[in-house]
Amino acid sequence: xxxxxxxxxxHSTTNVRLLNCYxxxxxxxxxxxxxxxxxxxxxxxxxxxxxVDFERIxxxxxxxxxxxxxxxxxxxxxxxxxxxxxxxxxxxxxxKDALIITSVGGSENNYxxxxxxxxxxxxxxxxxxxxxDINNIELKKIHIIYNADNLSEDQLEVSCRELAEILKTE
Amino acid sequence: MTENSIAMTIxxxxxxxxIMVPLGKKLGLSSVIGYLLGGILIGPFCLQFTGRDxxxxxxxxxLGVIMLLFLVGLELExxxxxxxxxxxxxxxxxxxxxxIVGIFIVFYIAGFGLQKSFIISLCFAxxxxxxxxxxxxxxxxxxxxxxESSFSILLFQDxxxxxxxxxxxxxxxxxxxxxxxxxxxxxxxxxxxxxxPFTVIGAVLALILLGRYIFIPFLRFVSRSGLNELLTAASxxxxxxxxxxxxxxGLSPALGAFIAGVMLAxxxxxxxxxxxxxxxxxxxxxxFFVSVGATINFDIxxxxxxxxxxxxxxxLAIKAVVLFGIGKYxxxxxxxxxxxxxxxxxxxxxxxxxxxxxxxxYLIDYQANSELMAIVAITMCISPxxxxxxxxxxxxxxxxxxSEENVELGIIKQxxxxxxxxxxxxxxxxxxxxxxxxxxxxxxxxPDRVALLRSNGFNVYYGDATKPALLRxxxxxxxxxxxxxxxxxxxxxxxxxxxxxxxxxxxxxxxAKNRLDAYEFLNKKVDNIYRxxxxxxxxxxxxxxxxxxxxxxxxxxxxxxxxIIDKAMTRRLAKEKAKNMITFxxxxxxxREAELLALDSISFEENHWSGDEDEDK
Numbered sequence: 001x002x003x004x005x006x007x008x009x010x011h012s013t014t015n016v017r018l019l020n021c022y023x024x025x026x027x028x029x030x031x032x033x034x035x036x037x038x039x040x041x042x043x044x045x046x047x048x049x050x051x052v053d054f055e056r057i058x059x060x061x062x063x064x065x066x067x068x069x070x071x072x073x074x075x076x077x078x079x080x081x082x083x084x085x086x087x088x089x090x091x092x093x094x095x096k097d098a099l100i101i102t103s104v105g106g107s108e109n110n111y112x113x114x115x116x117x118x119x120x121x122x123x124x125x126x127x128x129x130x131x132x133d134i135n136n137i138e139l140k141k142i143h144i145i146y147n148a149d150n151l152s153e154d155q156l157e158v159s160c161r162e163l164a165e166i167l168k169t170e
Numbered sequence: 171m172t173e174n175s176i177a178m179t180i181x182x183x184x185x186x187x188x189i190m191v192p193l194g195k196k197l198g199l200s201s202v203i204g205y206l207l208g209g210i211l212i213g214p215f216c217l218q219f220t221g222r223d224x225x226x227x228x229x230x231x232x233l234g235v236i237m238l239l240f241l242v243g244l245e246l247e248x249x250x251x252x253x254x255x256x257x258x259x260x261x262x263x264x265x266x267x268x269x270i271v272g273i274f275i276v277f278y279i280a281g282f283g284l285q286k287s288f289i290i291s292l293c294f295a296x297x298x299x300x301x302x303x304x305x306x307x308x309x310x311x312x313x314x315x316x317x318e319s320s321f322s323i324l325l326f327q328d329x330x331x332x333x334x335x336x337x338x339x340x341x342x343x344x345x346x347x348x349x350x351x352x353x354x355x356x357x358x359x360x361x362x363x364x365x366x367p368f369t370v371i372g373a374v375l376a377l378i379l380l381g382r383y384i385f386i387p388f389l390r391f392v393s394r395s396g397l398n399e400l401l402t403a404a405s406x407x408x409x410x411x412x413x414x415x416x417x418x419x420g421l422s423p424a425l426g427a428f429i430a431g432v433m434l435a436x437x438x439x440x441x442x443x444x445x446x447x448x449x450x451x452x453x454x455x456x457x458f459f460v461s462v463g464a465t466i467n468f469d470i471x472x473x474x475x476x477x478x479x480x481x482x483x484x485x486l487a488i489k490a491v492v493l494f495g496i497g498k499y500x501x502x503x504x505x506x507x508x509x510x511x512x513x514x515x516x517x518x519x520x521x522x523x524x525x526x527x528x529x530x531x532y533l534i535d536y537q538a539n540s541e542l543m544a545i546v547a548i549t550m551c552i553s554p555x556x557x558x559x560x561x562x563x564x565x566x567x568x569x570x571x572x573s574e575e576n577v578e579l580g581i582i583k584q585x586x587x588x589x590x591x592x593x594x595x596x597x598x599x600x601x602x603x604x605x606x607x608x609x610x611x612x613x614x615x616x617p618d619r620v621a622l623l624r625s626n627g628f629n630v631y632y633g634d635a636t637k638p639a640l641l642r643x644x645x646x647x648x649x650x651x652x653x654x655x656x657x658x659x660x661x662x663x664x665x666x667x668x669x670x671x672x673x674x675x676x677x678x679x680x681x682a683k684n685r686l687d688a689y690e691f692l693n694k695k696v697d698n699i700y701r702x703x704x705x706x707x708x709x710x711x712x713x714x715x716x717x718x719x720x721x722x723x724x725x726x727x728x729x730x731x732x733x734i735i736d737k738a739m740t741r742r743l744a745k746e747k748a749k750n751m752i753t754f755x756x757x758x759x760x761x762r763e764a765e766l767l768a769l770d771s772i773s774f775e776e777n778h779w780s781g782d783e784d785e786d787k
Contacts, residue, residue: 041727
């Protein structure tokens with residue numbers, strides 16, 4: 001299941017292009033969270049029932065102000081249950097795996113200890129990574145697309161092919 | 171059989187049309203051929219149902235052509251007309267001149283004499299507005315390059331009739347003829363000769379002023395009475411009045427009706443007028459075509475078959491060649507040029523008028539008159555067949571650029587959304603759409619509101635939307651969304667039924683008064699239902715929850731939850747209601763809702779939630 005969350009999707013040429021990748025891949029259910037819940041009212045019970053059916057969750061989102069898009073964060077808040085991770089409880093998420101596909105506006109240089117932001121993009125995803133880990137979801141790969149605001153047509157082509165490769169990850 | 175009353179004759183005409191047109195359609199022919207065949211069938215040479223009076227009926231039913239032009243005018247806004255003025259002049263003038271020259275040369279060589287050939291060429295250069303426009307409408311070609319070009323040429327011909335009618339008396343050397351010609355004109359006679367050319371311009375200006383300052387206020391006044399019949403009467407009054415006015419000053423009534431139509435194209439009554447006039451137009455045109463069929467004089471054809479048919483074909487050929495050339499010159503592709511050539515190659519109903527007029531002036535004798543009439547009628551009968559020939563055979567060979575044919579020229583652009591009812595509810599919908607640049611066609615039946623909204627730049631039309639004809643003229647055929655916001659639930663239901671039955675592909679958005687209405691709409695398979703009481707009531711309840719100390723965020727969430735559950739509930743109950751098994755009391759409904767609330771557990775504050783079943787008080 002692809003969980004795609006982008007509040008300003010129509011202005012993101014990169015992501016508009018990247019989403020085409022999913023169409024060619026079999027057995028993928030694509031969910032656009034900002035289309036499903038335009039009023040931020042997440043139907044928790046339905047989400048939980050649905051999530052059981054999927055082996056892999058692909059989180060696809062831009063990093064906005066160094067964090068997750070608010071709706072994706074809210075989705076995790078509402079759908080993941082604290083009781084699932086307490087001792088002796090059955091966790092419906094256990095044994096699934098995950099991919100993170102994310103785009104950032106800055107360059108790779110900026111996202112480093114010495115760079116402008118003094119932190120790496122991976123570190124910004126810490127919250128999500130820990131949440132996955134504690135629920136026993138194996139994070140297979142983090143794919144970061146830098147400079148997403150101004151990629152040329154050729155670079156986009158390359159990105160697309162990369163993404164297609166990553167989606168094949170076993 | 172010739173002693174029939176007019177009513178009886180019309181009965182026969184309509185009867186044969188009812189039989190022949192569906193038959194023609196079955197065989198893949200256009201309705202025009204059906205009418206013409208029907209006319210021949212009942213004419214004096216077949217079943218002999220009609221006598222000389224067919225010709226009188228033909229004149230009477232020429233009003234159908236006038237109405238057709240009025241309707242065409244209604245669809246053309248003045249600015250758009252101005253935009254295509256060059257086309258009208260260029261295409262029209264070149265068609266007229268070249269056709270006149272071509273036909274003149276042929277007939278002159280055939281030994282018809284200078285004057286006679288000239289008159290014949292003038293008459294035969296005209297095409298049939300009625301046949302061509304009917305064809306364009308039927309095949310939905312108005313917005314295509316070839317359709318627009320055909321229309322431009324026809325328009326120019328309509329205008330050209332006026333100077334030709336004025337010119338013919340001067341060709342006649344007989345003083346008596348001039349006197350008679352003058353006798354036929356009423357007002358023009360009193361105007362000094364040097365001023366006569368300006369009457370056209372004067373009349374057009376007068377009509378423009380009339381349209382702006384008299385017609386629209388007049389229609390507003392009538393529509394305030396709220397009586398539908400009255401508006402129909404006013405529409406007819408307007409069209410017939412304008413055409414009579416034009417006749418009385420010696421101009422073409424069709425042109426007058428067209429200008430009146432153009433002047434009203436911008437008004438809110440456009441669609442209402444269309445739907446009122448349309449049935450009359452259809453009826454009269456049908457009678458007109460039948461009478462054309464009935465007036466073909468087979469005796470004359472039988473006496474000189476070679477001459478008549480060869481003349482008809484030569485005329486058709488010359489005009490087709492000229493039109494094809496013009497099409498090519500104006501950079502149309504083969505398909506478009508062929509369409510132009512075949513669609514406009516017949517001789518039109520104006521030729522009847524001109525020929526009779528010339529005969530009245532002794533420019534041509536009676537024998538020639540009948541022969542020419544027969545030629546005209548034959549070309550009119552052949553032209554629909556030519557179009558079929560073009561569609562069936564030529565299109566297969568020459569179509570390479572089919573897609574280009576459908577390029578919209580923007581003369582008549584239908585918006586995709588129709589909003590029905592623009593009261594407090596509908597106007598809110600319309601305003602939000604407009605604020606986001608989404609254009610829609612709005613129908614409302616409150617004349618004061620319509621006038622007010624129009625002055626604020628809304629695209630609103632006056633009319634009763636429960637009349638199918640109004641919906642059709644508002645363009646429901648190619649609309650994609652129908653937004654129904656009438657106050658009366660019964661009218662909304664009627665509209666939903668009508669649309670579902672006739673235009674199943676339109677997506678319907680409907681306003682429902684309450685839950686019970688919503689059930690009905692759900693069972694009519696409408697997906698987008700908006701209960702006017704739900705959202706506001708829930709908002710209110712949410713605010714009351716806040717007053718009771720609930721955190722605002724939580725209260726909002728509860729409200730959302732409630733809405734979702736309530737909608738799901740309504741869907742479920744609608745199904746059960748459709749099965750007619752159980753009638754739910756309100757109490758039972760509430761219990762069901764509580765049940766559902768309990769089912770849908772949520773992660774936070776679960777304990778609090780479960781005790782909250784009576785939230786929907």
